[in-house]
Amino acid sequence: AQKITQTQPGMFVQEKEAVTLDCTYDTSDQSYGLFWYKQPSSGEMIFLIYQGSYDEQNATEGRYSLNFQKARKSANLVISASQLGDSAMYFCAMRATNTGNQFYFGTGTSLTVIP
Amino acid sequence: DAGVIQSPRHEVTEMGQEVTLRCKPISGHDYLFWYRQTMMRGLELLIYFNNNVPIDDSGMPEDRFSAKMPNASFSTLKIQPSEPRDSAVYFCASNRLASTDTQYFGPGTRLTVL
Numbered sequence: 001a002q003k004i005t006q007t008q009p010g011m012f013v014q015e016k017e018a019v020t021l022d023c024t025y026d027t028s029d030q031s032y033g034l035f036w037y038k039q040p041s042s043g044e045m046i047f048l049i050y051q052g053s054y055d056e057q058n059a060t061e062g063r064y065s066l067n068f069q070k071a072r073k074s075a076n077l078v079i080s081a082s083q084l085g086d087s088a089m090y091f092c093a094m095r096a097t098n099t100g101n102q103f104y105f106g107t108g109t110s111l112t113v114i115p
Numbered sequence: 116d117a118g119v120i121q122s123p124r125h126e127v128t129e130m131g132q133e134v135t136l137r138c139k140p141i142s143g144h145d146y147l148f149w150y151r152q153t154m155m156r157g158l159e160l161l162i163y164f165n166n167n168v169p170i171d172d173s174g175m176p177e178d179r180f181s182a183k184m185p186n187a188s189f190s191t192l193k194i195q196p197s198e199p200r201d202s203a204v205y206f207c208a209s210n211r212l213a214s215t216d217t218q219y220f221g222p223g224t225r226l227t228v229l
Binding site: 033035037043044045047050052091093100101102103105107108 | 148160163165217
C-alpha cells in the first residue's frame with residue numbers, strides 16, 4: 001500500500017530562517033515521484049517541487065529544496081530564508097508509477113512564519 | 116494557457132437539494148481527479164478518470180455522489196440529495212501520464228449545505 005506521513009501538524013519559523021518540513025513515504029514500487037504543494041489561506045494548491053525516485057541529485061527550485069533520502073524513505077522539504085508569504089499548509093504527495101496515476105497525499109503541515 | 120477551471124467557486128444550498136460541480140481540465144491532460152477537502156478528513160480522493168473513463172471511484176462516499184466525464188474537456192460531480200456533512204471544498208485536478216508531471220489543481224468549489 002502507498003502511504004505518505006507528515007508528522008508535524010504545525011511548525012513555526014522566524015522570518016529569514018530556514019525550516020524543514022518532514023515527509024516519509026511507504027511504497028514497494030521502485031519507480032515513483034514525490035511532490036510538494038503549498039496551500040495558502042486563499043485555498044489554491046500550488047505545486048512547489050518534484051523528486052523522482054531515480055534522481056540522484058536532490059531537487060531544488062529557488063528557495064525550495066527537497067532532502068531526498070531513499071533508504072530512509074524520506075522526502076523532506078527545506079525552505080530557506082523564510083518569508084511571511086510562506087505561511088501556509090504544505091502537503092507532501094507521492095505517485096507510484098506501477099499503481100497508475102493516483103496521487104497519495106499526506107495530512108499536511110501548517111507553517112507559520114513569525115516576523 | 117488556461118489552468119483547470121471549476122464552477123461555481125462558491126455554492127450555498129439547503130439540505131436535500133441537488134448540487135452539481137463542474138470542471139474543465141487543462142487541454143491535453145488525459146487524467147482528471149476529484150478531491151474533497153475538510154478540516155477533519157484532510158484531502159480525500161473521490162474519483163479519477165483516464166481518457167474520460169472512471170478508473171477508481173472507491174473514494175466516493177456513498178450513492179448520493181456521482182461523477183461523469185462526457186468528453187475530454189468537461190466533468191461534473193453531482194450530489195443528490197445534499198447533506199450538511201457534504202460541506203467542504205471540492206477540488207478538480209488534471210495531469211498527463213508523465214512520470215514527472217504534477218497534478219494541476221483548480222481553484223476549488225466551496226460548498227456549504229445548510
